[in-house]
Amino acid sequence: MKIYDAHCDVLSKMWNDPSLSFLDGEDLHTNLKKMRSAGASLQMFAVYIPERVPDSAKFDCALEMVDIFYDRVVKPYDDVVAVYSKEEAVRLPAGKIGAMLTLEGCDAIGREITRLKTLIRLGVRSVGLTWNYGNAACDGILESRGGGLSDFGKEIVQVHNENDVWTDVSHLSVKAFWDVIEHADHVIATHSNVKKICTHPRNLDDDQLKALIKKDAAIGVTFVPKFLRNDRKASISDILEHIDYIASLGGISNIVLGSDFDGIDQVPSDLRSYEDYPKLIEELERRYSNKEVEGFLWRNLLERIPS
Numbered sequence: 001m002k003i004y005d006a007h008c009d010v011l012s013k014m015w016n017d018p019s020l021s022f023l024d025g026e027d028l029h030t031n032l033k034k035m036r037s038a039g040a041s042l043q044m045f046a047v048y049i050p051e052r053v054p055d056s057a058k059f060d061c062a063l064e065m066v067d068i069f070y071d072r073v074v075k076p077y078d079d080v081v082a083v084y085s086k087e088e089a090v091r092l093p094a095g096k097i098g099a100m101l102t103l104e105g106c107d108a109i110g111r112e113i114t115r116l117k118t119l120i121r122l123g124v125r126s127v128g129l130t131w132n133y134g135n136a137a138c139d140g141i142l143e144s145r146g147g148g149l150s151d152f153g154k155e156i157v158q159v160h161n162e163n164d165v166w167t168d169v170s171h172l173s174v175k176a177f178w179d180v181i182e183h184a185d186h187v188i189a190t191h192s193n194v195k196k197i198c199t200h201p202r203n204l205d206d207d208q209l210k211a212l213i214k215k216d217a218a219i220g221v222t223f224v225p226k227f228l229r230n231d232r233k234a235s236i237s238d239i240l241e242h243i244d245y246i247a248s249l250g251g252i253s254n255i256v257l258g259s260d261f262d263g264i265d266q267v268p269s270d271l272r273s274y275e276d277y278p279k280l281i282e283e284l285e286r287r288y289s290n291k292e293v294e295g296f297l298w299r300n301l302l303e304r305i306p307s
């Protein structure tokens, strides 16, 4: 079974620790050896600039992570291939792993649209407008002001639309979420779960989930324990619960997986790294048809790659 994963923070971890090897770095949930053993087919790699980086250094930091993507993730390995479109993902020969660049938060571009266009030209195919706080584009979910898209934020979304780039709603304020639904052609939630099951602010309520389904967006169920459960330690069975719920709203073909591996300290008890993906697949196969499992694991995401 192929595996597509819509979100990980490997680049950020490798930027923080230049000694980490993508091949077998022990501290990586998602390293190449684990991906090979589990059967990875496509991984979306986020450029996430740590909050501590001063504004004036954020764009350089983003470029450094793009550099890590090409020089330390893609170039050294014959079986890792940078992928920019649906067609390239479809044509990927068996045994190859597609790697797609994404941006988690537009803080990196400040107020300069040229920087966004540059990152897109460097291969970024999905862009989250902000992380948890406010920036020039919009507010994040933990920014108490709760603002929607600024004019600059709308300009960013326009650039996404013109370039067939996904606008990622994970992390956005509720108002920014609805603005994106209104303005963006290609919407994705790379790593967010169901608020009805777990009331974390990063999760999506029923109206938001229904809007994503109506918009034909991909909804990336994530493995972040505190987005899965808030009363006890999370496990694979909780991931299934979130999947069941989105399916019950009519979103069975919207469901994809966005682990957030390497962006999290805690992991589900029985899903400790990429290596454990087969355990999740086994559980999914117990409850869903082959075709549905195939959808969650890769086809639903593949079919929604804008191109």
Ligand SMILES: [Zn+2]
Pocket (backbone or CB within 6 Å): 104, 171, 191, 263
């Ligand atoms: Zn995130």
